[in-house]
Amino acid sequence: MAAQEMARAGLAVTIFDRMPSPARKFLLAGRGGLNLTHTEPLETFMTRYGTSAPQLHPMIEAFTPDMLRTWSEDLGEPTFAGSSGRVFPKSFKASPLLRALLRRLDDLGVRLFARHSFAGFDERGLPILLDAQQLRVTKHFDVHVFALGGASWPKLGSDARWCEWFSARGIVVHPFKPANCGFDVNWSEHFISRFAGAPLKNIGFAMGERHVRGEAMIAQTGVEGGAIYALSAPLRDEIAQAGFAMLHLDLHPDVEEAELARRLARPRNGQSMSSFLRKAAGLSPVEAALLREAQRDLPDEAQALAHLIKHLPLRLERVRPIARAISSAGGIAFDEVDAGLMLRQAPGLFVCGEMLDWEAPTGGYLLQACFATGFVAGQAAAHYAAGVGLLRQ
Numbered sequence: 001m002a003a004q005e006m007a008r009a010g011l012a013v014t015i016f017d018r019m020p021s022p023a024r025k026f027l028l029a030g031r032g033g034l035n036l037t038h039t040e041p042l043e044t045f046m047t048r049y050g051t052s053a054p055q056l057h058p059m060i061e062a063f064t065p066d067m068l069r070t071w072s073e074d075l076g077e078p079t080f081a082g083s084s085g086r087v088f089p090k091s092f093k094a095s096p097l098l099r100a101l102l103r104r105l106d107d108l109g110v111r112l113f114a115r116h117s118f119a120g121f122d123e124r125g126l127p128i129l130l131d132a133q134q135l136r137v138t139k140h141f142d143v144h145v146f147a148l149g150g151a152s153w154p155k156l157g158s159d160a161r162w163c164e165w166f167s168a169r170g171i172v173v174h175p176f177k178p179a180n181c182g183f184d185v186n187w188s189e190h191f192i193s194r195f196a197g198a199p200l201k202n203i204g205f206a207m208g209e210r211h212v213r214g215e216a217m218i219a220q221t222g223v224e225g226g227a228i229y230a231l232s233a234p235l236r237d238e239i240a241q242a243g244f245a246m247l248h249l250d251l252h253p254d255v256e257e258a259e260l261a262r263r264l265a266r267p268r269n270g271q272s273m274s275s276f277l278r279k280a281a282g283l284s285p286v287e288a289a290l291l292r293e294a295q296r297d298l299p300d301e302a303q304a305l306a307h308l309i310k311h312l313p314l315r316l317e318r319v320r321p322i323a324r325a326i327s328s329a330g331g332i333a334f335d336e337v338d339a340g341l342m343l344r345q346a347p348g349l350f351v352c353g354e355m356l357d358w359e360a361p362t363g364g365y366l367l368q369a370c371f372a373t374g375f376v377a378g379q380a381a382a383h384y385a386a387g388v389g390l391l392r393q
């Protein structure tokens with residue numbers, strides 16, 4: 001996005017990416033359908049960025065969710081909004097959009113070099129760029145926009161090594177932490193041998209005062225999935241503070257506890273507990289087994305059983321490694337950049353995307369902020385270049 005804006009403004013642009021091909025994480029995001037953005041009103045939309053909302057607000061206003069949809073459509077990938085408001089390309093894929101963008105960049109004269117990496121700054125403070133043979137690229141560039149990503153899924157390219165080089169220049173880089181990540185649970189062997197991979201659908205999840213309704217999945221080592229990701233920031237911070245975090249599940253969010261107790265008060269007539277729970281309370285086998293994971297001897301009394309179903313405690317032991325998280329929290333502090341995302345200490349160097357210190361839940365907020373900050377950084381880099389007389393024409 002930054003390259004597009006710079007090239008449209010008339011700059012001769014070269015992209016370097018350390019991987020054999022670009023945008024691998026974007027392509028992986030496409031496997032889940034590529035949730036590009038969200039249709040909710042901007043006011044609500046901005047709340048998803050938590051404490052970084054004030055800094056990101058002007059960026060998202062400069063490149064709004066509607067503009068992102070139009071951009072995708074102009075590249076031959078019209079979008080649609082699902083019932084939740086999440087926006088996807090109709091193709092549900094990232095690859096056609098990426099191909100179209102690369103074609104557009106090529107038409108704009110942008111050159112792309114794969115297997116070329118940024119490897120720190122030289123004594124003049126200029127980026128060191130290495131080619132595929134690890135030889136220094138000697139060409140001089142007048143402005144630089146860094147879009148090196150955060151720290152999740154390093155094997156796709158964003159290994160966050162840049163933190164060390166930026167920190168060494170005195171730029172404040174907050175340590176990366178997993179965001180939108182799974183958590184470890186000490187499942188019993190019996191439970192996990194039967195239910196690894198099982199989905200939990202339409203469940204209420206609560207952490208303190210925060211409530212989320214949605215889906216999750218039983219993973220070999222714990223839990224993951226959309227509803228867990230939505231609570232992952234407070235859960236992660238709680239584990240950092242207390243050494244563990246308690247999540248409470250409502251296995252039957254559509255039925256009041258009193259009504260559930262009434263249904264569970266009927267005689268069992270010799271049924272096994274799990275078939276009774278299925279028939280009387282509509283619990284799936286994995287949900288019934290989760291009850292037993294929490295409390296080996298289930299209460300006989302209907303009211304107590306209903307309460308457990310509505311407030312099932314799940315102890316989360318650890319955060320899953322950042323290498324498998326959807327995104328990361330942390331990065332370059334917003335104080336380090338101006339309104340155009342240029343580093344205050346290093347005129348001519350711009351940063352965008354997950355390199356910056358913000359976090360957001362899934363729902364299209366991640367890509368929206370990456371595209372918007374890329375858009376702003378690209379335009380600001382072009383203005384900067386124009387200001388110092390570097391335009392090609």
Ligand SMILES: Cc1cc2nc3c(=O)[nH]c(=O)nc-3n(C[C@H](O)[C@H](O)[C@H](O)COP(=O)(O)OP(=O)(O)OC[C@H]3O[C@@H](n4cnc5c(N)ncnc54)[C@H](O)[C@@H]3O)c2cc1C
Nearest residue numbers: 017018025029035117118148149157158353354364366367
């Ligand atoms: C499984 C998964 C699913 C996701 N699904 C969605 C979704 O549906 N919706 C959504 O909004 N977000 C989603 N995301 C998040 C989204 O993909 C990221 O937020 C986004 O890709 C970050 O963009 P970025 O440009 O900041 O960094 P990245 O996409 O990580 O790109 C950074 C680039 O910099 C290159 N690079 C890094 N270091 C160097 C170096 N030293 N030299 C040269 N090149 C370097 C890398 O090779 C890479 O190409 C998903 C993420 C994952 C992992």
